[in-house]
Amino acid sequence: MIWLTADHHFGHANIIKHCNRPFASVREMDQALIVHWNAVVGKNDTVWHLGDFAFKGLHPREYLARLNGKINILHGNHDNLQYLEQCRQWGMIEWHGPVREIKWEKKKFWLSHYAHRTWPASHHGAFHLYGHSHGNLPSFGRSMDVGVDNFNFYPVSIDAVVKTLEPKEMA
Numbered sequence: 001m002i003w004l005t006a007d008h009h010f011g012h013a014n015i016i017k018h019c020n021r022p023f024a025s026v027r028e029m030d031q032a033l034i035v036h037w038n039a040v041v042g043k044n045d046t047v048w049h050l051g052d053f054a055f056k057g058l059h060p061r062e063y064l065a066r067l068n069g070k071i072n073i074l075h076g077n078h079d080n081l082q083y084l085e086q087c088r089q090w091g092m093i094e095w096h097g098p099v100r101e102i103k104w105e106k107k108k109f110w111l112s113h114y115a116h117r118t119w120p121a122s123h124h125g126a127f128h129l130y131g132h133s134h135g136n137l138p139s140f141g142r143s144m145d146v147g148v149d150n151f152n153f154y155p156v157s158i159d160a161v162v163k164t165l166e167p168k169e170m171a
Helices: 014-018 026-040 081-089 158-165
Strands: 002-005 046-049 070-073 099-104 107-112 127-130 143-145
Touching: 002 158, 014 026, 127 158, 143 158
Parallel strands: 002 046, 046 070, 107 127, 127 143
Antiparallel strands: 099 107
16 A cells, blocks of 8 residues: 655644644654554555655654654655655665655656646646645645645545546646
8 A cells, every 4th residue: 555645743843833733742743643654554555755754853763663664755844854864774764855756556646745836747647746735725636735734644545645636637
């Protein structure tokens, strides 16, 4: 199974207020995010995290060690690139830079931390998945914010994404 998500902001206390998250503390938020992730993601599943995994000053290794799945991360504006590279070297993640195209069941997906108005093959049915906006930016064509704030703090399956976006007009 393939899962998509973004904007966990592990260890980031201000995100609770900024996004009106229903947690009393960063510790409570972090624990809930881990529990929700592991409730749906199996050990052999693939996860694409589209940035802002952990707050810049915190090393993500303690969170990564507690999460299921093969984790692929695109970096966001709150991620520490040096820490992500260390985690890649330690075999904890695959780190793919700021954007990535993937294929699944003959469908193309353009992944990025940021939303795009157009993306490769957008006029040919490709999907665009992003984070960063915490649910405050409406979808455009076959694009979708897959951040945790939009999915009750759970990752979303690629099947659910396709089911939602496939009927929509191409960009």
